[in-house]
Every structure is written in structure tokens, then in C-alpha cells.
Amino acid sequence: MTNKFEEVAKDVAELRTLLASATRKRVQDILSDELRKMEAEVTRLQEEAVNNCEPSKPKDTTGKIYTVKIRNYSWDESDRFVKLYISLKNVQSLEKEKIVSSFDTKSVQMTVNELDGKNHQLIIANLAGNINTDSSYHKVKTDMVVLFLAKFEQKKWAAVTGEDLQSQEARKPKLNSEDPNAGMMDLMKQMYLDGDDKMKQMLNKTWYESQQKTLRGEGGSMPGLDDI
Numbered sequence: 001m002t003n004k005f006e007e008v009a010k011d012v013a014e015l016r017t018l019l020a021s022a023t024r025k026r027v028q029d030i031l032s033d034e035l036r037k038m039e040a041e042v043t044r045l046q047e048e049a050v051n052n053c054e055p056s057k058p059k060d061t062t063g064k065i066y067t068v069k070i071r072n073y074s075w076d077e078s079d080r081f082v083k084l085y086i087s088l089k090n091v092q093s094l095e096k097e098k099i100v101s102s103f104d105t106k107s108v109q110m111t112v113n114e115l116d117g118k119n120h121q122l123i124i125a126n127l128a129g130n131i132n133t134d135s136s137y138h139k140v141k142t143d144m145v146v147l148f149l150a151k152f153e154q155k156k157w158a159a160v161t162g163e164d165l166q167s168q169e170a171r172k173p174k175l176n177s178e179d180p181n182a183g184m185m186d187l188m189k190q191m192y193l194d195g196d197d198k199m200k201q202m203l204n205k206t207w208y209e210s211q212q213k214t215l216r217g218e219g220g221s222m223p224g225l226d227d228i
Contacts, residue, residue: 008045012038065114070122079154082131084147088112088120092142101138101147105130106162110138110147122147126162129153 015038019031074085091099091112098113106127112120127149135150151157159165 004045008038008041012042065117065119067119067121070110070120073122075160077151077157080151082129082149082151082157082160084108084122084149084160086110086122086145086147087143088115088145089143091115091145092140094140096140099138099140099145101136103131103133103136103149105133105152108136108147108149110145112145124161128157128159128162128165129155 012035015031015035019028019035022028022031070086072087076083094112094115098115099110100113101108101110103109107125108122108127108131109124110122130152132150132152137148139146139148158168
């Protein structure tokens with residue numbers, strides 16, 4: 001390519017010299033027409049040389065990484081820790097630095113980066129109790145990450161999040177000090193609604209026996225269960 005360009009450039013230079021010295025109109029026209037062709041050839045060769053020198057841009061082979069929220073986990077507790085179990089298949093195959101956890105007095109966050117083409121993130125911004133940040137940590141197991149939330153106080157947790165705790169408190173029946181029987185009936189209704197089949201069978205049996213005693217005039221009536 002370089003030799004051809006040089007040769008055409010020399011031809012152009014010589015044509016310009018000939019055109020400058022030509023005196024006949026016809027000769028001038030012929031030389032001018034040939035010169036335009038040669039100059040166009042020079043331009044084309046220059047463009048080809050520039051294109052061949054430009055490095056080809058590498059293809060972007062990295063796909064976009066999406067972050068998905070972790071919403072499902074199981075939990076239990078000991079005297080010292082509340083333990084959260086997050087199931088993530090093949091998480092044990094990742095490098096340690098790709099699994100990051102951070103703890104605050106009332107919150108926890110964990111991110112698992114680049115697992116199956118996605119980032120996985122758990123955020124609990126309002127824990128049901130306070131935790132000791134210095135003693136909290138995570139542990140990677142086969143297909144699972146376990147978060148160990150060190151309790152600030154060694155007492156039972158009724159829930160993991162503050163929202164779940166409030167929901168449980170709201171569902172508890174309010175005992176009426178002026179009418180203990182009414183409060184008891186509210187409690188039994190709640191037990192019926194929240195209970196399993198065995199609990200419901202037991203309550204139904206208790207109600208039936210109470211009704212039979214009432215019919216026999218033996219007392220023991222349990223008013224209010226008719227509304228269950």
C-alpha cells in the first residue's frame with residue numbers, strides 16, 4: 001500500500017509540473033483531467049492507510065450485572081445470637097471478598113456479588129432488637145450464608161424485624177380489666193384464628209362441652225365463641 005501511494009504521489013507531482021509548462025489548450029485540458037483522477041487516487045489511498053492503522057475496538061463481553069433483593073430467609077436464635085439463613089446455590093464457590101456484610105445497632109446488610117450473573121442483597125433496616133456490631137459476622141456454608149447477629153441483651157426475640165414485631169403486637173387481644181371473661185373470649189378467638197387444625201378441634205370440643213353444661217344447667221357457658 002505504501003509503495004503504491006508513493007508512486008501515485010510522484011505521478012501527481014510530475015503531472016503538475018507538466019501542466020505548469022504546457023502551452024497548448026488541448027494539452028492543458030488532458031493533463032488537468034488526468035491530474036484530477038490521480039489526486040482522487042491519492043485521497044483514496046490516504047483514507048485506506050488511515051483505516052488500516054486504526055486498532056479495532058474490542059467487543060464488550062461483560063454483561064450488565066443486576067442486583068436482586070433477598071426477601072426470603074429463615075431464622076432461629078440462641079442465647080447469644082439471632083441467626084439468619086439465606087439460601088444461595090453455589091455461593092461457596094465465590095471468592096471471600098465477593099461476600100460482604102455490615103452491621104449497625106438496629107440494621108444489617110449483606111451483599112453477594114456476581115453469583116450467577118447477579119448481585120444478591122439483603123437489607124434489614126429496622127431489627128426487632130439491638131445487636132452488638134463488633135461481635136456480629138457472617139459464615140458461608142454449602143449453598144447458604146448464615147448471618148450471626150450478636151444480641152445486645154440475652155433475651156428471646158419474637159421476630160426479626162421491627163415491622164413483624166409490631167404486627168404481632170397488634171394482633172394480640174387486648175384484655176379488658178372490667179370484663180375478664182370478654183378478654184378471655186378474645187384470646188380464645190385469636191387462638192382459633194391462628195391455630196392449626198388440632199387447636200381448632202380442641203377449641204370446638206371445649207365449646208361443645210361448655211354448651212352441653214349450659215343446657216343441663218351446670219354453668220360453664222363460654223359466650224362469644226359462637227362468633228368464631
